[in-house]
Amino acid sequence: xxxxxxxxxxxxxxxDCFHAIDQVLQKPVKYLWHKDTDxxxxxxxxxxxxxxxxxxxxxxxxxHFSPAMTAVKEFAANGxxxxxxxxxxxxxxxxxxxxxSLMQNRGLKFLCQDQTLKVDNADTPFTSEYKSxxxxxxxxxxxxxxxxxxxxxxxxxxANGQILFRYSxxxxxxxxxxxxxxxxxxxxxIVNRKGNVMGMMPHPERSSDITLGxxxxxxxxxxxxxxxxxxxxxx
Amino acid sequence: MSxxxxxxxxxxxxxxxxxxxxxxxxxxxxxxEPNTVELALYAQMWSEHCGYTHTRPxxxxxxxxxxxxxxxxxxxxxxxxxxxxxxxxFKLESHNHPSAIAPFQxxxxxxxxxxxxxxxMGAYPIASLNSLHFGHPGNEGNTRWLISEVIHxxxxxGNCVGVPTVGGEVRFSNAYxxxxxxxxxxxxxxxKSQIKKAIATGVGNSLMIVGNxxxxxxxxxxxxxxxxxxxxxxxxxxxxxxxxxFMEKLLIEACLEVFEEDYVVGVQDMGAAGIxxxxxxxxxxxxxxxxxxxxxxxKREAKMRPEEVMISESQERMLLIVKKGMEDKxxxxxxxxxxxxxxxxxxxDDGMYRVLEDGKKVGEVPVWSLMDAPTYLLEAEEPAHLxxxxxxxxxDVAVPEDLHAVLIKMLGAPDICSKEWVYRQYDFRVQMxxxxxxxxxxxxxxxxxxxxxxxxxxxxxxxxxxxxxRRGAQSIVAESARNQVVSGAEPxxxxxxxxxxxPEKPEVYYQLEQSILGISEACRALDTPVIGGNASLYNxxxxxxxxxxTPIIGMTGLVKSLKHVTTMEFKQAGDFIVLIGETxxxxxxxxxxxxxxxxxxxxxxxxxxxxxxxxxDYILAVIRKGLVQSxxxxxxxxxxxxxxxxxxxxxxxxxxxxxxxxxxxxxLFGESQTRFMLSATGKSxxxxxxxxxxxxxxAAVIGRVTKNKQIxxxxxxxxxxxxxxxxxxxxxxxxxxKLMKSDR
Numbered sequence: 001x002x003x004x005x006x007x008x009x010x011x012x013x014x015x016d017c018f019h020a021i022d023q024v025l026q027k028p029v030k031y032l033w034h035k036d037t038d039x040x041x042x043x044x045x046x047x048x049x050x051x052x053x054x055x056x057x058x059x060x061x062x063x064h065f066s067p068a069m070t071a072v073k074e075f076a077a078n079g080x081x082x083x084x085x086x087x088x089x090x091x092x093x094x095x096x097x098x099x100x101s102l103m104q105n106r107g108l109k110f111l112c113q114d115q116t117l118k119v120d121n122a123d124t125p126f127t128s129e130y131k132s133x134x135x136x137x138x139x140x141x142x143x144x145x146x147x148x149x150x151x152x153x154x155x156x157x158x159a160n161g162q163i164l165f166r167y168s169x170x171x172x173x174x175x176x177x178x179x180x181x182x183x184x185x186x187x188x189x190i191v192n193r194k195g196n197v198m199g200m201m202p203h204p205e206r207s208s209d210i211t212l213g214x215x216x217x218x219x220x221x222x223x224x225x226x227x228x229x230x231x232x233x234x235x
Numbered sequence: 236m237s238x239x240x241x242x243x244x245x246x247x248x249x250x251x252x253x254x255x256x257x258x259x260x261x262x263x264x265x266x267x268e269p270n271t272v273e274l275a276l277y278a279q280m281w282s283e284h285c286g287y288t289h290t291r292p293x294x295x296x297x298x299x300x301x302x303x304x305x306x307x308x309x310x311x312x313x314x315x316x317x318x319x320x321x322x323x324x325f326k327l328e329s330h331n332h333p334s335a336i337a338p339f340q341x342x343x344x345x346x347x348x349x350x351x352x353x354x355x356m357g358a359y360p361i362a363s364l365n366s367l368h369f370g371h372p373g374n375e376g377n378t379r380w381l382i383s384e385v386i387h388x389x390x391x392x393g394n395c396v397g398v399p400t401v402g403g404e405v406r407f408s409n410a411y412x413x414x415x416x417x418x419x420x421x422x423x424x425x426x427k428s429q430i431k432k433a434i435a436t437g438v439g440n441s442l443m444i445v446g447n448x449x450x451x452x453x454x455x456x457x458x459x460x461x462x463x464x465x466x467x468x469x470x471x472x473x474x475x476x477x478x479x480x481f482m483e484k485l486l487i488e489a490c491l492e493v494f495e496e497d498y499v500v501g502v503q504d505m506g507a508a509g510i511x512x513x514x515x516x517x518x519x520x521x522x523x524x525x526x527x528x529x530x531x532x533x534k535r536e537a538k539m540r541p542e543e544v545m546i547s548e549s550q551e552r553m554l555l556i557v558k559k560g561m562e563d564k565x566x567x568x569x570x571x572x573x574x575x576x577x578x579x580x581x582x583x584d585d586g587m588y589r590v591l592e593d594g595k596k597v598g599e600v601p602v603w604s605l606m607d608a609p610t611y612l613l614e615a616e617e618p619a620h621l622x623x624x625x626x627x628x629x630x631d632v633a634v635p636e637d638l639h640a641v642l643i644k645m646l647g648a649p650d651i652c653s654k655e656w657v658y659r660q661y662d663f664r665v666q667m668x669x670x671x672x673x674x675x676x677x678x679x680x681x682x683x684x685x686x687x688x689x690x691x692x693x694x695x696x697x698x699x700x701x702x703x704x705r706r707g708a709q710s711i712v713a714e715s716a717r718n719q720v721v722s723g724a725e726p727x728x729x730x731x732x733x734x735x736x737x738p739e740k741p742e743v744y745y746q747l748e749q750s751i752l753g754i755s756e757a758c759r760a761l762d763t764p765v766i767g768g769n770a771s772l773y774n775x776x777x778x779x780x781x782x783x784x785t786p787i788i789g790m791t792g793l794v795k796s797l798k799h800v801t802t803m804e805f806k807q808a809g810d811f812i813v814l815i816g817e818t819x820x821x822x823x824x825x826x827x828x829x830x831x832x833x834x835x836x837x838x839x840x841x842x843x844x845x846x847x848x849x850x851x852d853y854i855l856a857v858i859r860k861g862l863v864q865s866x867x868x869x870x871x872x873x874x875x876x877x878x879x880x881x882x883x884x885x886x887x888x889x890x891x892x893x894x895x896x897x898x899x900x901x902x903l904f905g906e907s908q909t910r911f912m913l914s915a916t917g918k919s920x921x922x923x924x925x926x927x928x929x930x931x932x933x934a935a936v937i938g939r940v941t942k943n944k945q946i947x948x949x950x951x952x953x954x955x956x957x958x959x960x961x962x963x964x965x966x967x968x969x970x971x972x973k974l975m976k977s978d979r
Contacts, residue, residue: 009488009572010481012397016667019683051395054481110390110660141394141662206664211681211797213670 049086060090089199100149106182125227129219138202272598275542286608313766329771342388351504357431358423370412400661413776453548501556527580616741652970690724697783708753723799724792736781760844804884816910891938
């Protein structure tokens with residue numbers, strides 16, 4: 001079960017994602033370089049957070065044109081698991097691998113805090129370790145995390161169970177007050193229609209190592225791992 | 236070259252910032268008069284900012300060695316040993332004048348600059364902190380804008396470059412109205428074997444410039460920082476650099492990749508006075524000469540004069556001294572990161588600093604002479620205000636009737652209230668090492684793969700140093716160390732940021748000298764050597780005068796096991812609350828006098844450094860024994876504020892009964908030194924008290940943690956405070972928001 005962490009110039013969470021797989025999950029993981037066209041033998045790809053290409057133009061806008069993203073699209077088209085975290089989510093929306101886009105936070109400021117999320121759909125390869133309705137704490141750290149998509153797109157995503165996480169309070173209440181950045185329907189994380197490409201603004205990797213006091217996020221990677229293992233054993 | 240000579244009658248050296256006697260000295264060093272290029276070299280290298288002309292003679296007071304000190308002052312940053320052949324390196328640096336004029340870029344480039352100092356040691360930068368001082372943000376003036384922009388600049392740079400901003404302080408006084416202070420600190424981690432030095436050894440080795448292009452930005456920044464900040468200095472706007480954190484991120488990655496190979500003999504970041512100072516310092520250290528051709532320097536502007544290229548402070552550049560023959564290999568790694576590494580000169584054996592332009596010599600002076608900036612022992616005179624401020628007696632102010640209201644007001648005081656408004660704009664978790672996040676006494680970072688960590692703090696108190704520079708400075712070092720021990724860290728060493736007014740004024744020089752003595756005494760008593768630092772003088776404006784004398788202490792400590800990590804919040808109802816140390820009737824210099832009574836008066840509270848050391852050793856010992864649930868030092872706002880902070884953070888109440896025969900405001904808000912508040916379970920509390928008795932330290936159980944959310948303080952049987960926790964929390968948590976909201 002090989003994991004790949006895609007490294008762009010400016011990806012400053014790549015090592016954190018690497019750590020989550022290598023040290024917390026204790027599974028094989030390697031870096032994938034943005035200039036590569038062949039990603040080699042990987043079963044899951046993490047597009048980490050950070051400021052790829054310095055966020056020049058728009059977060060994620062330049063990364064989408066990198067040679068590696070063409071390969072990632074092909075990987076996803078063949079059913080491979082892809083998760084984009086923070087800037088990785090922005091890259092996935094810019095690449096149209098996920099619907100919608102991420103605008104500047106409504107408070108117009110960068111926001112770093114430990115954020116409660118409510119699990120909306122636990123029946124996916126990214127969330128099977130949770131139960132729908134669970135609350136979990138993942139850190140957020142972003143300036144452009146205000147998710148938006150057209151109303152008909154949102155309606156479709158809601159109907160298909162494509163919303164995986166919403167911003168909430170510790171009691172699981174989801175409303176405007178518990179929404180840190182203005183995201184439509186308090187959306188924190190989504191999955192594509194096919195169910196194999198996921199993007200979220202909060203950082204599950206930062207919530208994976210109990211030494212730092214938070215470990216709810218480990219479930220995302222364990223869910224992916226279990227999916228891959230069951231998938232592999234069926235083959 | 237005769238045409239380029241500087242005529243005595245024109246006194247161009249005065250314009251360049253040199254005095255007549257300095258000019259005389261440099262001509263005698265050279266044996267002739269300098270040309271314009273050479274004059275510019277001296278003007279920059281002999282400025283206070285590069286040459287420490289006023290502060291160097293005072294540094295001899297500092298203790299700079301110790302069992303854990305691997306590298307003291309003299310390199311880009313000091314290094315301390317944290318066991319297992321691992322070290323951390325840290326330093327702080329001021330960016331006050333740039334931040335006063337262009338706060339976003341000034342603060343951002345301050346962060347970038349100190350990160351490169353750490354990188355130049357060969358280390359991976361693992362944490363940033365900053366100490367910020369502003370005027371009170373009223374509706375007049377530009378203070379709110381300054382605050383917003385500075386914080387935005389720090390956040391934007393630190394977040395993008397991927398170094399977590401984990402702590403620091405934001406303090407307010409109108410002493411900083413015209414001249415805010417922005418001091419940034421960075422901490423790096425590496426294995427002992429990875430240490431790099433700023434040295435140009437090996438004749439024939441190449442000087443390579445890496446990173447950004449060179450432009451006219453930041454021209455003369457070093458000398459700009461070495462004079463008073465005046466209105467006319469808006470013309471110095473060109474002296475402010477522009478930051479590119481994305482470039483810095485790439486520079487970090489590329490440099491560390493190069494350092495893994497055996498290509499590089501020396502590294503220096505390009506800070507103040509750019510190519511010039513970085514190359515002079517490396518050559519001087521090796522006793523070699525260097526030759527640099529300005530035409531080879533990659534530039535972003537046309538027609539730059541040789542001296543402009545030499546002193547430009549364009550950001551995100553480093554100087555590498557590369558082994559002859561390895562240049563292509565270095566360039567290949569930089570190319571991978573879409574950066575360049577360009578040979579601009581080489582190391583020579585003649586001890587001369589030679590500047591060429593297209594192969595033609597345009598300047599040549601002895602390397603040693605550039606490093607030999609004259610130093611000045613200036614006249615010191617006790618500031619006149621001390622007679623008045625020391626005349627304060629507690630009786631001069633009445634005990635307020637409504638202590639409840641005073642506590643609420645204190646919790647919302649700018650220096651005390653929660654700074655979450657600030658630190659939520661900083662990514663404090665990237666790199667996944669942050670065990671204790673901002674808002675605590677010390678930030679704690681773990682060292683990956685080990686059960687240990689480092690404590691990092693940044694502290695100051697300008698008011699204390701204004702009222703008693705010597706004891707004030709001692710108190711800041713002591714407080715820094717208190718913040719370390721209550722967090723479970725053993726203090727290791729400090730870096731100091733000396734922010735003062737114009738030292739040529741005898742009263743300012745007195746403050747500078749006394750503060751340095753105070754720091755030095757406390758560091759000896761607490762075994763925390765000074766491993767480097769920064770001086771920022773001339774912090775004054777014609778309108779507001781000199782700033783408070785503001786030495787800022789950046790300290791690191793070693794957490795030997797992460798099990799020792801301790802935080803300030805109360806953990807569970809029923810725990811016993813223990814007060815360590817003696818509470819005296821001391822109101823002088825307190826936040827309370829300033830914020831409630833509007834008085835910056837009195838003397839700094841007494842401080843016994845021997846007792847301090849003993850008490851800190853005790854705190855660390857009981858924490859390591861696992862006897863303590865929470866620990867907090869008593870600082871700004873005294874006992875009542877510390878108690879409220881522990882209650883708010885833990886969302887628990889407290890019921891306190893004291894037995895002290897001193898006036899109630901001094902009891903609640905006085906800032907008697909060397910005090911701590913611990914909480915402990917019923918099982919541990921007796922050992923806690925017993926161990927204190929054995930060590931001769933005053934310790935008393937003063938109450939319990941309660942689950943009813945009320946803070947109650949009684950003294951001698953009568954009630955002083957009985958207040959709802961939610962009311963305290965609101966005052967504490969919304970204080971900064973209120974400060975930043977315009978009433979208009």
